Amino acid sequence: MNAKDLIKKSKADFGDEIELFSKKIYTGVLMPSHNNIITLKLKNGYNIGVKIDGSSKIRVIKKKQEKTGILRNIKHLKGRPVISLISTGGTIASYVDYRTGAVHPALTAEEIAFSVPELTEKYNVKAKVLFSILSEDMKAGHWKKLAKEIAKELNSGADAVVIPHGTDTMGYTSAAVSFMLKNLTAPVILAGSQRSSDRPSSDASMNLLSSAKLAETDLAEVVVVMHGETSDTYSLIHRGTRVRKMHSSKRDAFKTINGKPIGRIDETITFFQDYRKKSNDKTIVNDRMEEKVALIYFFPGLIPEFFDYILKNNKGVVIAGTGLGHVSSDLIEIIRNAKIPIVMTSQCLNGRVNMNVYSTGRDLLSAGVIPVEDMLPETAWVKLMYVLGQTTKMEEIRKMMTENMVGEISPRTMVD
Amino acid sequence: MNAKDLIKKSKADFGDEIELFSKKIYTGVLMPSHNNIITLKLKNGYNIGVKIDGSSKIRVIKKKQEKTGILRNIKHLKGRPVISLISTGGTIASYVDYRTGAVHPALTAEEIAFSVPELTEKYNVKAKVLFSILSEDMKAGHWKKLAKEIAKELNSGADAVVIPHGTDTMGYTSAAVSFMLKNLTAPVILAGSQRSSDRPSSDASMNLLSSAKLAETDLAEVVVVMHGETSDTYSLIHRGTRVRKMHSSKRDAFKTINGKPIGRIDETITFFQDYRKKSNDKTIVNDRMEEKVALIYFFPGLIPEFFDYILKNNKGVVIAGTGLGHVSSDLIEIIRNAKIPIVMTSQCLNGRVNMNVYSTGRDLLSAGVIPVEDMLPETAWVKLMYVLGQTTKMEEIRKMMTENMVGEISPRTMVD
Numbered sequence: 001m002n003a004k005d006l007i008k009k010s011k012a013d014f015g016d017e018i019e020l021f022s023k024k025i026y027t028g029v030l031m032p033s034h035n036n037i038i039t040l041k042l043k044n045g046y047n048i049g050v051k052i053d054g055s056s057k058i059r060v061i062k063k064k065q066e067k068t069g070i071l072r073n074i075k076h077l078k079g080r081p082v083i084s085l086i087s088t089g090g091t092i093a094s095y096v097d098y099r100t101g102a103v104h105p106a107l108t109a110e111e112i113a114f115s116v117p118e119l120t121e122k123y124n125v126k127a128k129v130l131f132s133i134l135s136e137d138m139k140a141g142h143w144k145k146l147a148k149e150i151a152k153e154l155n156s157g158a159d160a161v162v163i164p165h166g167t168d169t170m171g172y173t174s175a176a177v178s179f180m181l182k183n184l185t186a187p188v189i190l191a192g193s194q195r196s197s198d199r200p201s202s203d204a205s206m207n208l209l210s211s212a213k214l215a216e217t218d219l220a221e222v223v224v225v226m227h228g229e230t231s232d233t234y235s236l237i238h239r240g241t242r243v244r245k246m247h248s249s250k251r252d253a254f255k256t257i258n259g260k261p262i263g264r265i266d267e268t269i270t271f272f273q274d275y276r277k278k279s280n281d282k283t284i285v286n287d288r289m290e291e292k293v294a295l296i297y298f299f300p301g302l303i304p305e306f307f308d309y310i311l312k313n314n315k316g317v318v319i320a321g322t323g324l325g326h327v328s329s330d331l332i333e334i335i336r337n338a339k340i341p342i343v344m345t346s347q348c349l350n351g352r353v354n355m356n357v358y359s360t361g362r363d364l365l366s367a368g369v370i371p372v373e374d375m376l377p378e379t380a381w382v383k384l385m386y387v388l389g390q391t392t393k394m395e396e397i398r399k400m401m402t403e404n405m406v407g408e409i410s411p412r413t414m415v416d
Numbered sequence: 417m418n419a420k421d422l423i424k425k426s427k428a429d430f431g432d433e434i435e436l437f438s439k440k441i442y443t444g445v446l447m448p449s450h451n452n453i454i455t456l457k458l459k460n461g462y463n464i465g466v467k468i469d470g471s472s473k474i475r476v477i478k479k480k481q482e483k484t485g486i487l488r489n490i491k492h493l494k495g496r497p498v499i500s501l502i503s504t505g506g507t508i509a510s511y512v513d514y515r516t517g518a519v520h521p522a523l524t525a526e527e528i529a530f531s532v533p534e535l536t537e538k539y540n541v542k543a544k545v546l547f548s549i550l551s552e553d554m555k556a557g558h559w560k561k562l563a564k565e566i567a568k569e570l571n572s573g574a575d576a577v578v579i580p581h582g583t584d585t586m587g588y589t590s591a592a593v594s595f596m597l598k599n600l601t602a603p604v605i606l607a608g609s610q611r612s613s614d615r616p617s618s619d620a621s622m623n624l625l626s627s628a629k630l631a632e633t634d635l636a637e638v639v640v641v642m643h644g645e646t647s648d649t650y651s652l653i654h655r656g657t658r659v660r661k662m663h664s665s666k667r668d669a670f671k672t673i674n675g676k677p678i679g680r681i682d683e684t685i686t687f688f689q690d691y692r693k694k695s696n697d698k699t700i701v702n703d704r705m706e707e708k709v710a711l712i713y714f715f716p717g718l719i720p721e722f723f724d725y726i727l728k729n730n731k732g733v734v735i736a737g738t739g740l741g742h743v744s745s746d747l748i749e750i751i752r753n754a755k756i757p758i759v760m761t762s763q764c765l766n767g768r769v770n771m772n773v774y775s776t777g778r779d780l781l782s783a784g785v786i787p788v789e790d791m792l793p794e795t796a797w798v799k800l801m802y803v804l805g806q807t808t809k810m811e812e813i814r815k816m817m818t819e820n821m822v823g824e825i826s827p828r829t830m831v832d
Binding site for chain 2: 134135136137138139140167168169172245246247248249250253291292293294295296297298299300301302305306309310313320321322323324325326327328329330346347348349350351352353354358359360378381385
């Protein structure tokens with residue numbers, strides 16, 4: 001017996017409270033189910049997968065309240081903030097296939113909201129599934145759609161836009177929408193989880209609830225909210241242009257690089273540094289981006305032929321060089337002859353590029369390389385796409401790349 | 417007046433104790449000098465650069481003792497360990513050009529030894545300049561020469577081989593010689609510095625002295641010894657296949673990733689974990705390496721055409737994928753059709769790849785990708801070059817890549 005068939009036969013819908021008869025009797029909320037496993041969210045918040053067969057039965061105890069993508073009418077909870085949830089997919093909006101153990105993206109706003117009933121109890125939640133993809137498939141086209149959707153929600157009065165997003169490329173997307181959106185009227189928060197929301201150990205719930213809390217502050221930046229440590233004690237607010245996934249599986253995988261997080265969220269919100277405040281203007285989107293830009297981490301086998309191919313097939317290149325911003329000297333002439341902007345960051349990730357210290361750095365500077373201080377390689381790549389969407393004049397490109405726009409470059413401090 | 421001319425005229429040599437008359441009188445050891453600046457090491461260990469003109473004069477007070485690359489006869493200090501210094505260049509073996517402020521590689525063994533007189537007082541030091549290059553120019557050919565030179569020194573009875581090396585690619589080189597050398601009879605230590613040795617704040621001295629101390633232990637691995645924190649309190653011993661430069665300028669830039677350092681060195685040596693002990697056999701070198709291997713950090717703009725070019729022009733590719741080891745799904749078919757080994761690591765650097773969790777990972781596995789646990793992308797790249805030097809059979813490549821050889825893969829531990 002297939003779960004979908006049994007659900008259909010029983011006239012049940014995801015979100016209904018049901019009784020499942022299958023060897024034992026189970027009571028809970030019906031979750032998206034696949035193959036021969038019915039997934040139930042139990043009263044205690046845990047999910048279970050129950051194997052069914054031809055004799056299994058479902059009885060609907062209570063139908064769920066809504067069927068549309070809008071989970072609550074935004075006037076429902078008087079005086080409470082409006083949270084616009086724009087789901088893009090990823091683990092935070094995914095389910096475990098209990099047959100294979102694999103995780104798949106969720107398909108409906110309900111699937112996401114199920115994981116955080118507390119959210120709809122405290123806030124007026126508007127939810128929408130914009131994409132249902134794993135974040136490794138997010139591209140510039142997705143960022144543009146997302147930026148427009150965010151602006152629409154902000155300009156419709158949302159007190160916060162919360163974006164469930166896969167963690168794999170969340171840092172790239174947060175950087176992209178950071179550059180594309182101007183005059184934010186409320187916080188834009190990307191939140192992910194490192195455990196799927198139907199697993200007991202999921203961090204989805206805490207990160208979404210923490211995100212929503214920002215609606216009650218005057219912060220109006222693009223940020224990433226993720227666990228601050230492995231246990232459920234607090235979340236950290238990371239600036240969207242400064243954050244990088246630094247662990248493949250830990251809950252506190254996201255780190256602010258070259259700076260402190262903006263703040264932390266537990267019972268209250270503590271800010272560690274200045275942030276951008278709400279704008280009184282309308283939020284606008286500038287989604288012009290040049291997509292033919294490459295990001296290359298230098299390695300000692302990066303031969304001139306390969307590098308030449310990269311330069312010839314792109315309109316701009318960001319290099320994550322070694323140390324203070326170096327590549328092997330056999331690449332310098334190719335760089336000198338290139339007609340496209342070549343931007344230097346460091347594969348050390350931490351620290352600043354400084355190309356005046358060593359002869360290689362100085363040669364690279366004279367060949368025209370644009371050093372971008374302490375910007376992350378991934379952020380520099382996104383920014384170069386954005387900048388090349390605005391201008392093709394080299395001097396303007398250089399100026400825009402080396403000037404701080406949205407917190408991606410911090411001022412120099414004197415060190416030794 | 418040019419420094420070189422003045423030195424020649426005065427019959428002075430680098431290493432001589434001299435008096436320099438130039439407006440004031442300075443006394444110190446003559447260091448390599450360039451342009452119109454004479455560099456002196458003062459009694460207090462600090463260096464100064466003195467501008468000279470036509471009226472400047474040098475008087476030699478005391479000639480230096482040796483003129484050859486061998487700084488001490490290895491029988492000189494009875495019963496003391498023999499340290500073989502094989503210099504490759506880099507900041508640890510470099511000088512500041514006081515005219516431009518730029519740093520240049522040193523050219524002689526003397527230039528290196530000058531920075532650490534304590535070394536020659538405590539040990540029998542043999543020194544040799546193998547290369548004088550900045551480490552961004554180190555390639556596979558250099559690793560091979562270096563590995564042979566190390567083996568020669570070990571087989572000639574060295575109690576430690578210490579390799580001053582530029583920090584930019586020190587992690588690549590340490591991984592390379594880790595794979596190429598078998599049956600080490602003594603420790604092989606790469607040491608760098610983040611400040612050139614003629615600057616007062618140099619970390620060269622402490623790292624070289626700490627390295628030499630390992631001669632008195634039974635450790636016989638390839639390791640990197642660098643500052644453990646920003647001040648001169650202790651150095652850390654990092655396994656050669658586990659270490660990555662994680663800051664562009666700090667002294668404690670080097671971190672052991674996915675594990676603890678092997679130990680720390682201050683007055684004494686404290687080991688934090690097991691290590692390989694001295695071999696009684698002769699050290700052998702296996703320097704067969706396939707150089708046509710690429711290391712690619714995935715980014716959301718890595719288009720199929722570019723990826724296809726990479727696969728077609730290499731004999732093997734290491735991907736630093738997102739998260740648990742992913743790339744966008746539009747690359748999977750290209751991978752499936754590739755005839756070369758494609759190895760997966762994580763650009764998170766920390767944590768393990770696990771390609772059974774998400775559908776993309778499972779698809780990549782079925783397409784033939786080789787996941788290499790918690791190996792660093794850079795180490796996996798070096799290892800794939802080494803493995804392809806040994807075999808071209810896919811199943812042997814897979815087996816060798818996924819088995820731990822020299823500490824590059826740690827056993828799985830259970831996590832949630």
